[in-house]
Amino acid sequence: xxxxxxxxxxxxxxxxxxxxxxxxxxxxxxxxxxxxxxxxxxxxxxxxxxxxxxxxxxxxxxxxxxxxxxxxxxxxxxxxxxxxxxxxxxxxxxxxxxxxxxxxxxxxxxxxxxxxxxxxxxxxxxxxxxxxxxxxxxxxxxxxxxxxxxxxxxxxxxxxxxxxxxxxxxxxxxxxxxxxxxxxxxxxxxxxxxxxxxxxxxxxxxxxxxxxxxxxxxxxxxxxxxxxxxxxxxxxxxxxxxxxxxxxxxxxxxxxx
Numbered sequence: 001x002x003x004x005x006x007x008x009x010x011x012x013x014x015x016x017x018x019x020x021x022x023x024x025x026x027x028x029x030x031x032x033x034x035x036x037x038x039x040x041x042x043x044x045x046x047x048x049x050x051x052x053x054x055x056x057x058x059x060x061x062x063x064x065x066x067x068x069x070x071x072x073x074x075x076x077x078x079x080x081x082x083x084x085x086x087x088x089x090x091x092x093x094x095x096x097x098x099x100x101x102x103x104x105x106x107x108x109x110x111x112x113x114x115x116x117x118x119x120x121x122x123x124x125x126x127x128x129x130x131x132x133x134x135x136x137x138x139x140x141x142x143x144x145x146x147x148x149x150x151x152x153x154x155x156x157x158x159x160x161x162x163x164x165x166x167x168x169x170x171x172x173x174x175x176x177x178x179x180x181x182x183x184x185x186x187x188x189x190x191x192x193x194x195x196x197x198x199x200x201x202x203x204x205x206x207x208x209x210x211x212x213x214x215x216x217x218x219x220x221x222x223x224x225x226x227x228x229x230x231x232x233x234x235x236x237x238x239x240x241x242x243x244x245x246x247x248x249x250x251x252x253x254x255x256x257x
Contacts, residue, residue: 007203007233011222014207020087021061024212030205034196036248040148043250044068044123047146051121053078055138058108058127062092062101065123069099076121080114082106084128114138126150128215130177132184139255145186149177150215151193151247158198158206158244159217162228174249186253193249200242203233 017026045068048054056065059081069075079101083089092103104113108128112135120143122135127149135145152172160166170176178188200206207229210220222229236242 004237005202005204007230010202010204010233011207011229014204015211015222017208017211019208019212020085021091022063022088023061026208027205030202031198031200031209033198033246036148036192036194036196036250038192038194038250040064040125040250041068044146045071047121047123047144048072048076049074051076051119053119053140054080054121054123055112055114055119056081056101057112057122057124057130057135059083059088059092059096059103060126061088062095062103064125065101066095066099069096069101075100078119080104080119082112084108112138117141117143119143121146123147124149130180132180132186136184136186136255139186141255141257143255145181145251145253145255147252148248148250149174151249154247155198155216155244158200158242161232161242162217162220162225172247174251177249177251178253181251181253185255185257187256188251188253190250190252193247196246196248198244198246200236200244202236203229206232206242 048068049072054076059065081096081101081103083092084107089105096103116137117140118138120140122139122145124147150172174191174193178191181188210217
């Protein structure tokens with residue numbers, strides 16, 4: 001029978017795994033997260049197939065966008081993507097460049113470096129933030145913004161285990177996103193939300209997750225939360241996997257004029 005791995009071994013492993021890109025295959029056997037019932041990639045594929053010019057905002061390593069493009073029966077005439085983190089920019093250029101997509105390094109909160117009305121489809125999966133006036137500006141009249149986003153209170157059980165009770169925030173709420181879209185001149189045509197079970201089987205997986213999904217515990221570092229991480233490890237050993245709930249919402253909005 002294999003000897004149980006120690007807290008130090010698990011934490012060291014979770015701290016050493018590279019975090020560039022948006023590939024979560026390392027979690028296999030160590031953590032799981034339910035997927036939304038709507039199927040973002042499938043819906044995106046349908047929309048890409050009808051588009052002439054597509055922009056993927058905050059593409060990460062471009063993995064999801066590249067997978068969709070590879071499955072498309074036809075590629076739009078123009079493909080572009082933005083990403084803010086330099087290591088991810090390089091990964092995205094490798095993943096998307098071979099498919100003819102231009103990848104540009106752009107700050108999450110910065111203006112999009114494209115002319116007004118450049119795209120008939122703007123997409124984004126799990127953006128850090130959405131600058132709605134910029135999305136509306138680069139969309140053509142009749143164009144669509146299609147996005148799956150992280151909802152308010154996502155993985156609350158995990159971040160409150162580490163940080164204690166946190167005040168409620170509407171920063172990532174679906175209703176706030178819908179209001180912001182409409183204020184920017186877009187008409188929301190679809191808005192859905194789901195709560196999805198997330199399971200962490202060891203503390204190393206938690207460490208890697210918090211290093212990769214930075215907004216869960218802002219400024220996370222193992223040493224900063226060492227006592228709580230040890231408590232989490234002990235709880236998993238005694239009681240089994242730690243469970244939380246990821247909040248996701250889907251929003252689709254059309255530029256009417």
